[in-house]
Amino acid sequence: MNIKSLYVTFFMVLCTPVLATAKPVLTVYTYDSFASEWGPGPSIEKSFEEHCGCDLQFIALDSSIGILGRVQLEGENSRADIVLGLDTNLMTTARQTGLFAPHGTSLKGRTSLPVTFEDDVFVPFDWGHFAFVYDSTKLSTVPTSLANLLSAPDDLRIIIQDPRTATPGLGLLLWIKSVYGDRAPEVWAALRPKIVTVTKGWWDSYSMFLEGEADMVLSYSTSPAYHIITDGTDRYKAASFTEGHYMQIEVAGMLKGASEPELAKKFMNFILEEGFQTAIPMRNWMYPAGRVALPDGFETLIKPEKSLLFTPDEVAANKASWVDEWQTALTP
Amino acid sequence: MANSSYPIVSRRNSGPYVPLGMLAAAGLILMALTAIGALLGVGNPRSEGLNASLLSGNLLRVTQVAGFTFWQASLSALLSLLVALPMALTFWRRVLTSRLRILNSLSFMTIVMPTTVAVSGLLGVWGQNGFISHLMWAIGADGLSPIYGLGAVLLAHVFFNVPLMLRVFLSGLSSIPTAQWRLAAQWGLSDWQRFKLIEWPVLKKLISGLVTIVFLLCFTSFSLILMLGGGPSVTTLEVSIYTALRFEFDIPMAAFLSLVQLTICTVLVAILARFDGTGMVAIAPLVSKRLSQPGDTSRWTLLLDMGVVAAFLLLAMAPIASIMVAGLSNNLLNVIGWPAFHRALLASLVIAIASALLATALATVIAAARVRVGSAGKWLFDLAVSLYLAVSAIVFGTGLFILLRGLVDVFLIAPFMVLLANMLVALPFSYRLIQGKMAMLARSQDKLCNSLDLRGWRRFRLITFPALAPELGFAAGLSAALSLGDMTVIALFGSQQFQTLPWLLYQTMGRYRAEDAAALALLLLVLTLLLFGGFIKGAALLRGMQVDVRD
Numbered sequence: 001m002n003i004k005s006l007y008v009t010f011f012m013v014l015c016t017p018v019l020a021t022a023k024p025v026l027t028v029y030t031y032d033s034f035a036s037e038w039g040p041g042p043s044i045e046k047s048f049e050e051h052c053g054c055d056l057q058f059i060a061l062d063s064s065i066g067i068l069g070r071v072q073l074e075g076e077n078s079r080a081d082i083v084l085g086l087d088t089n090l091m092t093t094a095r096q097t098g099l100f101a102p103h104g105t106s107l108k109g110r111t112s113l114p115v116t117f118e119d120d121v122f123v124p125f126d127w128g129h130f131a132f133v134y135d136s137t138k139l140s141t142v143p144t145s146l147a148n149l150l151s152a153p154d155d156l157r158i159i160i161q162d163p164r165t166a167t168p169g170l171g172l173l174l175w176i177k178s179v180y181g182d183r184a185p186e187v188w189a190a191l192r193p194k195i196v197t198v199t200k201g202w203w204d205s206y207s208m209f210l211e212g213e214a215d216m217v218l219s220y221s222t223s224p225a226y227h228i229i230t231d232g233t234d235r236y237k238a239a240s241f242t243e244g245h246y247m248q249i250e251v252a253g254m255l256k257g258a259s260e261p262e263l264a265k266k267f268m269n270f271i272l273e274e275g276f277q278t279a280i281p282m283r284n285w286m287y288p289a290g291r292v293a294l295p296d297g298f299e300t301l302i303k304p305e306k307s308l309l310f311t312p313d314e315v316a317a318n319k320a321s322w323v324d325e326w327q328t329a330l331t332p
Numbered sequence: 333m334a335n336s337s338y339p340i341v342s343r344r345n346s347g348p349y350v351p352l353g354m355l356a357a358a359g360l361i362l363m364a365l366t367a368i369g370a371l372l373g374v375g376n377p378r379s380e381g382l383n384a385s386l387l388s389g390n391l392l393r394v395t396q397v398a399g400f401t402f403w404q405a406s407l408s409a410l411l412s413l414l415v416a417l418p419m420a421l422t423f424w425r426r427v428l429t430s431r432l433r434i435l436n437s438l439s440f441m442t443i444v445m446p447t448t449v450a451v452s453g454l455l456g457v458w459g460q461n462g463f464i465s466h467l468m469w470a471i472g473a474d475g476l477s478p479i480y481g482l483g484a485v486l487l488a489h490v491f492f493n494v495p496l497m498l499r500v501f502l503s504g505l506s507s508i509p510t511a512q513w514r515l516a517a518q519w520g521l522s523d524w525q526r527f528k529l530i531e532w533p534v535l536k537k538l539i540s541g542l543v544t545i546v547f548l549l550c551f552t553s554f555s556l557i558l559m560l561g562g563g564p565s566v567t568t569l570e571v572s573i574y575t576a577l578r579f580e581f582d583i584p585m586a587a588f589l590s591l592v593q594l595t596i597c598t599v600l601v602a603i604l605a606r607f608d609g610t611g612m613v614a615i616a617p618l619v620s621k622r623l624s625q626p627g628d629t630s631r632w633t634l635l636l637d638m639g640v641v642a643a644f645l646l647l648a649m650a651p652i653a654s655i656m657v658a659g660l661s662n663n664l665l666n667v668i669g670w671p672a673f674h675r676a677l678l679a680s681l682v683i684a685i686a687s688a689l690l691a692t693a694l695a696t697v698i699a700a701a702r703v704r705v706g707s708a709g710k711w712l713f714d715l716a717v718s719l720y721l722a723v724s725a726i727v728f729g730t731g732l733f734i735l736l737r738g739l740v741d742v743f744l745i746a747p748f749m750v751l752l753a754n755m756l757v758a759l760p761f762s763y764r765l766i767q768g769k770m771a772m773l774a775r776s777q778d779k780l781c782n783s784l785d786l787r788g789w790r791r792f793r794l795i796t797f798p799a800l801a802p803e804l805g806f807a808a809g810l811s812a813a814l815s816l817g818d819m820t821v822i823a824l825f826g827s828q829q830f831q832t833l834p835w836l837l838y839q840t841m842g843r844y845r846a847e848d849a850a851a852l853a854l855l856l857l858v859l860t861l862l863l864f865g866g867f868i869k870g871a872a873l874l875r876g877m878q879v880d881v882r883d
Contacts, residue, residue: 032835033842037672059743060839062824065578072581073730074737093581157478162558164575192563197480200558203841204448208559210846211452212461213478226844285844320580331565 024054026263029067029080035060040279047275054263064090064167072097081258082267088249088309089170091122092316101256103268110272112291113249114307122251123271126286129245129304130171131221131238132158139215145242146179154193157214159205162198163323167248168218173326175246178308188329221245221302222285228297229282244306348788353701356694357716364719367731371587374734398592401551401568404482408489408550409543416494420501421531422640424622435649441860442495442648446817446834447555448841449655449853454488456654463650480562488556493546495648500542500765503803504534507772513623526625541764544604548597548721569593570724577726590727597722601715659854663847667855676836680816683832684863687754688812692804695762702767703774717763720756729753729824746825753821758811765807766800773799798875805871809864816860
């Protein structure tokens with residue numbers, strides 16, 4: 001095959017989805033792994049398309065912050081009808097762009113979140129607790145609280161993520177802030193000798209941990225479920241901390257400029273239904289926000305008694321200065 | 333034909349290269365500035381924009397970060413040079429003439445790997461659970477302690493850049509005419525004399541260009557810094573640009589930081605360009621063989637060479653081997669069967685090949701123009717090409733996005749944007765590889781060609797191409813490989829319909845699938861190698877045909 005014919009083939013492949021569509025198209029911007037073959041995207045697409053008489057298209061961007069940036073750059077002309085994959089830390093910022101429209105869906109009695117969540121613009125689709133994950137075959141003395149972690153000997157090594165680039169990284173920053181308040185800088189300074197490295201993304205840390213670079217990694221309390229269900233091993237566990245665990249709630253919102261507003265509303269309502277929610281636990285490895293049964297294996301996970309969460313407004317108002325504080329505390 | 337009866341070397345008589353090169357250089361500079369300008373122009377949707385208080389609040393940190401970035405990039409470039417120089421000499425003495433030659437073609441792969449993959453390879457060797465730790469446990473010692481920090485960053489930068497330097501040095505050494513080696517052997521020059529008189533004059537000319545490119549690469553290093561740096565104290569301007577753009581969505585700040593980065597890099601390029609070799613060296617138009625020298629068989633030289641080869645194996649080869657071993661699992665066949673893999677493979681191949689051809693062609697034109705202009709022009713060309721090492725892909729991509737968003741359907745042009753960006757990333761490398769040889773060729777062939785009135789396409793086809801073919805093949809192969817590893821631009825423009833292999837790899841990583849990711853990384857490496865080899869062989873084949881025609 002010569003290059004020209006390769007390119008023609010390539011172009012045809014590229015254009016097929018555009019040409020083949022006669023039904024109305026609902027476009028959803030989401031983060032990469034949500035839309036991937038192993039993410040919840042494909043099965044959600046299938047079950048929504050069974051009823052909607054439409055074509056649901058996911059467009060994958062590199063992160064939840066990437067989605068918001070993209071929508072802001074596109075402004076009123078965005079191709080997206082729905083944005084899926086922001087979290088409570090971005091909600092206020094997203095609302096302030098003025099690009100989002102009310103979803104018109106009732107959330108009352110339909111969610112299974114450990115905190116109350118009422119919002120007229122955003123619908124929660126999943127949630128999780130941040131937690132330090134460890135290998136139970138290697139780590140014998142497991143910290144039982146943040147205070148415990150701080151006072152542990154310095155040869156207890158942890159890997160965390162940068163709050164400026166990764167959601168769990170920001171999660172830990174807010175976790176420490178919500179437990180220690182103004183003492184956060186000294187807590188970070190005490191944590192510093194234990195931090196092996198601070199990575200850009202969650203996977204960078206997690207894979208380093210799997211390769212044996214640290215005793216504990218900042219991840220989600222649901223991470224062990226993956227290893228139980230897919231790898232058939234229960235050696236990885238999340239440490240339960242007595243101060244409580246900071247949580248993340250992931251949300252979706254529809255855009256004012258949606259080209260298919262009725263379909264978009266339908267989808268916003270669909271988010272909390274079974275066809276969407278059952279795809280979450282074993283494909284996004286988070287807790288579903290709706291009321292559906294959890295698959296086997298999830299019952300073995302830790303259940304933090306206290307969930308910590310700042311309001312979206314508090315985060316929006318303080319994030320920049322808290323990150324500055326973090327950066328200063330970790331810079332010798 | 334030759335109307336003039338006085339065939340003189342004249343700059344006015346230089347054919348279409350100079351105007352074409354000027355056009356290209358102007359286009360490159362304009363595009364970079366427009367992209368940054370677009371960022372500056374968009375204003376900050378969340379605050380008053382780039383105001384004085386914002387600047388003064390950040391100025392101290394920006395200065396500190398810029399200072400550290402400069403420091404680590406200088407160290408990285410210097411260290412790479414110190415490692416690459418002796419390696420080049422050893423390789424030239426031993427490896428290229430032996431069965432170890434394969435090492436040479438494998439080693440360049442380090443520069444093109446997605447960072448996450450490269451780091452996992454490095455940790456497979458230097459990590460606490462890596463190869464060296466296992467060796468140490470085997471002899472009863474303690475394993476390695478964590479390597480993170482400036483040291484790890486330097487190690488990774490050496491791992492990335494030494495192979496590139498090595499290749500360029502070897503290409504320089506191979507241009508020394510065989511006659512010189514014969515003379516050296518006859519005169520019984522000592523190793524030091526030979527180095528000083530024969531090898532150093534050639535290597536010297538390549539150093540400033542190489543140091544520039546490696547410095548710029550390390551200056552704009554990003555994910556690697558975040559992974560191995562150990563914390564926010566080890567940081568670069570590029571990290572600040574990224575966080576300004578993505579985390580704070582402070583577009584003017586990102587543009588301002590980009591300008592700072594661009595300025596520092598430009599000044600450096602300008603300074604180093606002054607050291608670019610301009611003296612004459614006798615040069616063989618075709619690759620020549622080194623003749624064995626009396627000192628080669630001495631025990632010390634042998635021992636030294638063995639040490640250097642061992643260091644090379646550990647530094648550049650072991651991490652690659654570690655990636656390959658990790659990828660060889662049951663998941664490999666599985667991954668090869670994915671429809672998503674086929675789509676991504678096709679897209680990646682088309683983009684890589686197209687971007688390689690474009691980058692090489694453009695680099696050749698600019699390099700050809702460069703030998704025909706004065707020193708100011710040379711500087712301009714170097715600058716225009718090097719710009720794309722200093723303007724981060726994310727800034728460039730976002731700038732283009734802002735410019736194009738109202739004009740065209742961003743999704744439809746995504747493949748072309750990725751192609752353009754990949755080509756621009758590859759251009760500085762292609763250019764550096766081609767330009768040195770081109771300059772040497774021009775010096776030795778200009779007069780002859782002018783007196784024969786050979787110019788333009790005919791000269792290129794009959795004279796220049798056969799001599800330049802190895803560099804062209806290498807440049808195209810490297811460009812293709814770089815394009816295969818790119819992840820930044822696709823992340824900005826990507827969609828479900830258009831995926832490349834690194835993007836697929838990135839998606840796989842997002843969902844715990846370590847084995848699939850390792851298998852994909854291995855496939856990406858193999859593909860890189862095949863494409864690279866294909867371009868080298870292709871260039872050699874074309875050159876063979878050309879030489880036949882000429883005969």
